[in-house]
Amino acid sequence: MNDRWLPAPEQIARALAEYLGRQGRAVKVLSTEDLSPGLGQSTVLRVRVDLGDGGTSGWIAKIPAGGNASLLELNDPALVEREARFLSSPLPAAIPTGLGTPPDAGAVRHEGRDWIFMRDVEKAIDHRWTPADAHDVARRLALLHALVAADHTLLATPWLERDGYVGYAHHVPAGHHNLGLLGEHARLASLFSPGQIRRLHACLDALDRLTAEADRITHTLLHGDLHVRNLGRTADGTLVLIDWEHVGAGPVGIDLATFVSLYRLFGGEGELDEEALLAEYAAALSEVASRDLRADAELGFAICHLTWGLHLRLGPGLTAVRQDVFGESETELARHVEDIRSGALRALAWAKRLGIGEEKD
Incomplete structure (x- = not known):
C-alpha cells in the first residue's frame, strides 16, 4: 500500500520561502510533478516556481519521511533524517572540486518535517x-x-x-x-x-x-x-x-x-x-x-x-x-x-x- 504524503502547492511554497529566507515575499508554485521512487521512504517532487523576481525556476523538493517505511528504515532509524543532516552540515561545501551536490541544495525544518530543496538538475x-x-x-x-x-x-x-x-x-x-x-x-x-x-x-x-x-x-x-x-x-x-x-x-x-x-x-x-x-x-x-x-x-x-x-x-x-x-x-x-x-x-x-x-x- 502506498501511503505517500503529497503536499499541496501552498505548503511547498511556504516551505521553499522559508528555505530561501523569503518569508512574507511571494513564492508561487506553477506546476508539480511527482518523481517519488515507487514504495520508497521519500516524496520527491519537481516544481516550477515564480519567485516574484521576473522569472521562473525549477526546483526539486524532497520530503524524506513523506513515503513508506521499509525494512531498511527499520534497520537504520536515522535513514529518513540523514540526507537533511548531511546537506545542513559543512561536508558538502568541503567536497573537493570535481564532485559536488546539486546547486543550492540544502534542508529546512518546516511544520515538523524535514524538507530538502535543490535546483533541478534534470539535464545533468x-x-x-x-x-x-x-x-x-x-x-x-x-x-x-x-x-x-x-x-x-x-x-x-x-x-x-x-x-x-x-x-x-x-x-x-x-x-x-x-x-x-x-x-x-x-x-x-x-x-x-x-x-x-x-x-x-x-x-x-x-x-x-x-x-x-x-x-x-x-x-x-x-x-x-x-x-x-x-x-x-x-x-x-x-x-x-x-x-x-x-x-x-x-x-x-x-x-x-x-x-x-x-x-x-x-x-x-x-x-x-x-x-x-x-x-x-x-x-x-x-x-x-x-x-x-x-x-x-x-x-x-x-x-x-x-x-x-x-x-x-x-x-x-x-x-x-x-x-x-x-x-x-x-x-x-x-x-x-x-x-x-x-x-x-x-x-x-x-x-x-x-x-x-x-x-x-
Whole structure:
C-alpha cells in the first residue's frame, strides 16, 4: 500500500520561502510533478516556481519521511533524517572540486518535517553514461577520501551510515531459500549450474568472515548508493551526486563497487573493464591518502560484490522474479534476470580470489 504524503502547492511554497529566507515575499508554485521512487521512504517532487523576481525556476523538493517505511528504515532509524543532516552540515561545501551536490541544495525544518530543496538538475542527471565516463567516475570517487585525509575525526560523525555494504544482510535467509527453488521456475532453472549454486550458498554463509575483513581495512566517506541514476554531469564537467540518505563511513572501494554493480541495469552503455576501473580508483585513492591503498581498495570492492550485491540479487531480486513482479514485460524480466546472473557470477569470481566456496563445479 502506498501511503505517500503529497503536499499541496501552498505548503511547498511556504516551505521553499522559508528555505530561501523569503518569508512574507511571494513564492508561487506553477506546476508539480511527482518523481517519488515507487514504495520508497521519500516524496520527491519537481516544481516550477515564480519567485516574484521576473522569472521562473525549477526546483526539486524532497520530503524524506513523506513515503513508506521499509525494512531498511527499520534497520537504520536515522535513514529518513540523514540526507537533511548531511546537506545542513559543512561536508558538502568541503567536497573537493570535481564532485559536488546539486546547486543550492540544502534542508529546512518546516511544520515538523524535514524538507530538502535543490535546483533541478534534470539535464545533468539525464547524461548518457559510457565506459569513458566510468573511468572518470572511478578517479573522482577517490576525492571523497580527501575529506577523511584532512580530518580523521570525520568518520565519527554520529549520523553517518555504518556498515551500509551489509545493508541487505537480512535477505540472506531469503537468498538461501530462493537458490533452493530455482528448479521450480522455468526461467530460472538453468540460471546457475549445481556447482555455482553450492558456491553461492557458501558466499551467503561467509558474511561473518567478510565483515571481519571489512573492519580491518581503511575506511572512508561513502556516498553509499552510487549508481548512474544518482549521478549527473554538469556543463562544466562536475559530477553531481544526488540522494545522500546513505552517506556513511565504510571500506574504501564500496562506492565504486555499487557503481559497477548497477551500471548496466540502470542504463549505462557498453561493457566496463572492472579491473582497469579498480586500478584507476586505487591509484587515485593512494595518491590522495599519500600511502598505498591498492590492496584495501581491491578487498573493499570484492566485499561489496559478495555482500550488498549478492544479498540484493539473491534475496529480493530472485523473489521478484519468482513472484512474477514484472508481469508480462518480457524485456524487463530479461533485464533483471541477466542482472542477477551477471552480479552473482561477478561475486563468484571474487569469492574464488578470496578462497570462499568450492574452486570447481
